[in-house]
Amino acid sequence: MTPKQQILETLRNASAPISGEQLSTQLSISRTMVWKHIQSLLDEGYDIEAIRKKGYVLNKLQEPLSENTLTPYLETETYARQLMILESCSSTQKVAKEWLVTNSFDGMLIVSEEQTEGKGRLNRSWNSTKGKGLWMSWVIKPAILPHEAPPITLVAALAIAHAIEQITTLQVDIKWPNDLLIDGKKVGGILTELQSTPEQIEAIILGIGLNVNHQQEDFEESIQKIATSLAIHHETPIYRSQLLAEIALQLEVAIRQFEKEGFAPFRERWIRHSPMIGQHVTAQTVRETIQGVAVGINEYGALLVETSQGVIPLFSGDVTLSKRKLDF
Numbered sequence: 001m002t003p004k005q006q007i008l009e010t011l012r013n014a015s016a017p018i019s020g021e022q023l024s025t026q027l028s029i030s031r032t033m034v035w036k037h038i039q040s041l042l043d044e045g046y047d048i049e050a051i052r053k054k055g056y057v058l059n060k061l062q063e064p065l066s067e068n069t070l071t072p073y074l075e076t077e078t079y080a081r082q083l084m085i086l087e088s089c090s091s092t093q094k095v096a097k098e099w100l101v102t103n104s105f106d107g108m109l110i111v112s113e114e115q116t117e118g119k120g121r122l123n124r125s126w127n128s129t130k131g132k133g134l135w136m137s138w139v140i141k142p143a144i145l146p147h148e149a150p151p152i153t154l155v156a157a158l159a160i161a162h163a164i165e166q167i168t169t170l171q172v173d174i175k176w177p178n179d180l181l182i183d184g185k186k187v188g189g190i191l192t193e194l195q196s197t198p199e200q201i202e203a204i205i206l207g208i209g210l211n212v213n214h215q216q217e218d219f220e221e222s223i224q225k226i227a228t229s230l231a232i233h234h235e236t237p238i239y240r241s242q243l244l245a246e247i248a249l250q251l252e253v254a255i256r257q258f259e260k261e262g263f264a265p266f267r268e269r270w271i272r273h274s275p276m277i278g279q280h281v282t283a284q285t286v287r288e289t290i291q292g293v294a295v296g297i298n299e300y301g302a303l304l305v306e307t308s309q310g311v312i313p314l315f316s317g318d319v320t321l322s323k324r325k326l327d328f
């Protein structure tokens with residue numbers, strides 16, 4: 001370990017401020033060198049406070065993501081056992097696709113502190129403020145056939161909701177097909193991209209954006225009214241590395257179960273997480289607008305909408321709650 005890493009480790013494990021003098025004695029380096037290493041850590045994005053006459057304190061909640069911060073929490077078999085942590089990139093989906101050209105690993109994680117061109121579905125953009133959220137792409141290779149893939153977005157949404165509920169006291173709702181909501185506002189979204197031949201899946205790139213430690217003003221003007229973060233609803237900030245490790249675990253467990261048993265065992269739990277079921281909705285697909293009541297979800301993950309023409313299974317599209325009751 002370099003002296004800089006030793007300083008970081010000492011601050012991480014400390015329960016009280018550590019003085020420059022203590023660090024200098026412990027590491028047998030000069031006070032000036034201690035100060036230089038602290039400056040360099042600050043430049044890397046660590047939030048270290050110097051408290052007068054007491055010493056340095058590391059704000060663990062604002063730590064940049066790194067293998068060192070993540071690994072102690074990781075309980076998975078393969079998920080995130082290969083990973084790439086970036087300070088900035090255009091989109092982790094794009095990085096994942098480039099990585100896949102010459103590599104292959106089920107559970108590869110690409111996570112970035114910031115995305116300059118974060119993507120949503122249908123070429124919409126995803127606001128990815130530096131250091132505030134979890135902007136990640138998982139390369140997974142589930143043992144399923146291409147036509148069995150669509151519910152994977154719903155399975156992933158449940159896994160993420162469960163991970164958040166394990167780490168915080170928050171209750172997360174799922175809006176079909178890919179939104180995570182708290183109190184009706186969007187806290188996260190999933191973008192699932194499939195690389196496949198008609199016979200077999202080569203890889204699924206599961207893009208997940210989760211707003212973690214944002215304050216309302218951290219969001220772009222255009223999404224201020226619709227977006228929220230975990231921290232806005234939680235008393236204490238959330239340690240991203242711990243949450244990321246929990247997401248890795250819940251995703252791995254859920255996708256392994258999905259490979260063996262399909263969507264059936266997730267259906268009831270999914271319905272419990274979706275306040276939309278039983279409500280009047282308007283669904284916009286690429287072809288048409290459908291109005292009706294969301295009555296459930298089938299074993300393929302399609303949303304069932306009861307309309308005047310009968311129950312229609314919806315395989316893709318955007319669904320919003322209707323403002324008024326319909327006449328049927």
Ligand code: BTX
Nearest residue numbers: 091093118119120121124126127136189190207208209227
């Ligand atoms: P979506 O198409 O359902 O949602 C996109 C819409 O959500 C935008 O048009 C905007 O209105 C709103 N929005 C944009 N940014 C945010 C935000 N930070 N919080 C809340 N609402 C927002 C959802 O698509 C799928 C998003 C996946 C994002 C991940 S991040 C890692 C990976 N890399 C990448 O480029 N995309 C995925």
